[in-house]
Amino acid sequence: MHELAVTESILNIATRHAEQAQAVRVTVVHLVMGQLSSIVDDSVQFYWDMISADTICAGAQLHFERKPATLQCLECNRVYTLSGELSDCPDCHSARLKIVSGEEFYLESIEVEAAQEPPRQDALTSIREDAIP
Amino acid sequence: MTTLRVPVVEKILSANDRLAEQNRARLDQCGIFGLNIMAAPGAGKTSTILRTIEALSSGTPGSPIALGVVEGDTAAVTIDADKIIAAGRPAVQINTGGECHIDAVMLSGALNQLPLDQIELLIVENVGNLICPAAFSLGTHANVLISSVAEGDDKPYKYPNIYRGIDALIINKIDLLPYVEYNLDYFRRGVELLNPGVLTFPLSCRTGEGVERWVEWLLRKVKRET
Ligand SMILES: Nc1nc2c(ncn2[C@@H]2O[C@H](COP(=O)(O)OP(=O)(O)O)[C@@H](O)[C@H]2O)c(=O)[nH]1
Ligand SMILES: [Mg+2]
Ligand SMILES: [Zn+2]
Numbered sequence: 001m002h003e004l005a006v007t008e009s010i011l012n013i014a015t016r017h018a019e020q021a022q023a024v025r026v027t028v029v030h031l032v033m034g035q036l037s038s039i040v041d042d043s044v045q046f047y048w049d050m051i052s053a054d055t056i057c058a059g060a061q062l063h064f065e066r067k068p069a070t071l072q073c074l075e076c077n078r079v080y081t082l083s084g085e086l087s088d089c090p091d092c093h094s095a096r097l098k099i100v101s102g103e104e105f106y107l108e109s110i111e112v113e114a115a116q117e118p119p120r121q122d123a124l125t126s127i128r129e130d131a132i133p
Numbered sequence: 134m135t136t137l138r139v140p141v142v143e144k145i146l147s148a149n150d151r152l153a154e155q156n157r158a159r160l161d162q163c164g165i166f167g168l169n170i171m172a173a174p175g176a177g178k179t180s181t182i183l184r185t186i187e188a189l190s191s192g193t194p195g196s197p198i199a200l201g202v203v204e205g206d207t208a209a210v211t212i213d214a215d216k217i218i219a220a221g222r223p224a225v226q227i228n229t230g231g232e233c234h235i236d237a238v239m240l241s242g243a244l245n246q247l248p249l250d251q252i253e254l255l256i257v258e259n260v261g262n263l264i265c266p267a268a269f270s271l272g273t274h275a276n277v278l279i280s281s282v283a284e285g286d287d288k289p290y291k292y293p294n295i296y297r298g299i300d301a302l303i304i305n306k307i308d309l310l311p312y313v314e315y316n317l318d319y320f321r322r323g324v325e326l327l328n329p330g331v332l333t334f335p336l337s338c339r340t341g342e343g344v345e346r347w348v349e350w351l352l353r354k355v356k357r358e359t
Contacts, residue, residue: 002232002233002264002265002268004232004267005232005236005269005333006145006146008148009148010145011147013141013143013145014141014149017139017141017143018139018230021137021139023137024134031145035292037268037294038264038267038268040296046183053262066155069228074329078270078325082280085290085293086290086293086326086327087326088326095322095325095326095329096325096329096330097329099297099328103297104143105145105146106142106143106144106145107141107142107143108140108141109138109139109140109141110138110139110140110141111136111137111138111139111144112136112137112138112139113134113135113136113137114135114136114137115134120197130313
């Protein structure tokens with residue numbers, strides 16, 4: 001399992017962006033993960049708690065958004081969402097398929113606490129305190 | 134204290150991808166074709182490399198080809214690298230220290246130890262694993278998976294990710310077909326779902342059957358003929 005390498009990478013990216021935003025603390029990390037990416041989120045959370053201690057990300061919550069896998073049949077163009085394992089086209093049973101989505105794995109955004117208004121206003125969106133659950 | 138949401142949108146393994154691009158540029162600069170071989174432990178990665186070295190040393194039109202090998206293992210052993218060196222080719226052993234794959238950083242370090250100006254083909258034997266190597270691009274020009282018939286015919290269904298990113302598939306140990314329960318059609322159907330039209334090379338490192346066709350394909354790649 002390469003979850004440790006993945007978690008280190010998440011920490012690097014989150015830390016870099018937090019510092020750029022002059023944050024004092026990262027509270028939430030939003031990750032988007034396609035159904036087809038073979039990452040175990042429990043393991044990532046486990047490593048995260050270990051390696052983020054003593055960093056700007058200490059105590060931050062990891063939030064995983066799962067994206068379903070969507071396939072397109074190259075014979076009849078039918079687009080369908082995968083429920084279980086990979087299967088052929090439900091209409092024409094062709095096995096010539098294209099993966100439209102489901103492989104993505106990226107860090108979408110971070111929620112941070114900043115001591116002051118950061119310099120790059122344009123790139124940042126303020127969240128009302130009361131909007132945070 | 135204000136709370137902000139900072140948009141990021143950065144691929145998790147983007148640092149690895151960037152380094153992989155640098156590796157690729159370095160290989161291109163030296164005119165080297167890079168081949169990444171992935172498979173489960175025992176599928177026949179080292180055996181295939183040795184067969185390939187043999188074929189590219191003499192006999193095959195276009196040979197000899199100067200090649201170097203990078204051997205990846207999770208433990209600090211040099212068993213595979215020793216075999217390559219015994220076959221007369223430069224080899225570098227990467228000890229991944231327990232990691233389940235080679236990443237672009239590790240390959241970059243290994244490239245420093247090879248006589249890059251003297252080789253035309255670089256073969257990387259990835260760590261025996263069907264999950265993790267698929268996620269880490271190295272910068273090689275082709276990714277090849279070896280699946281041996283001894284592993285069973287259901288592997289594409291169980292390890293879909295690794296089948297998706299490959300440029301060619303070797304089906305090794307076909308000499309064992311009479312002794313194992315293996316439905317080649319079922320296997321191929323799974324592969325077709327994941328990677329339509331991917332080139333397959335059924336072969337046996339034991340008997341040598343099918344090796345010629347594989348080596349011809351590789352040689353065309355090395356000579357940039359396709
Ligand atoms: N019967 C048979 N055995 C093979 C073949 N290729 C490799 N082997 C054996 O499979 C075992 C593992 O091979 P090796 O090349 O070390 O696999 P690796 O772990 O993927 O590098 C060895 O005992 C090889 O002799 C083959 O085509 N047929
Ligand atoms: Mg080996
Ligand atoms: Zn269809």
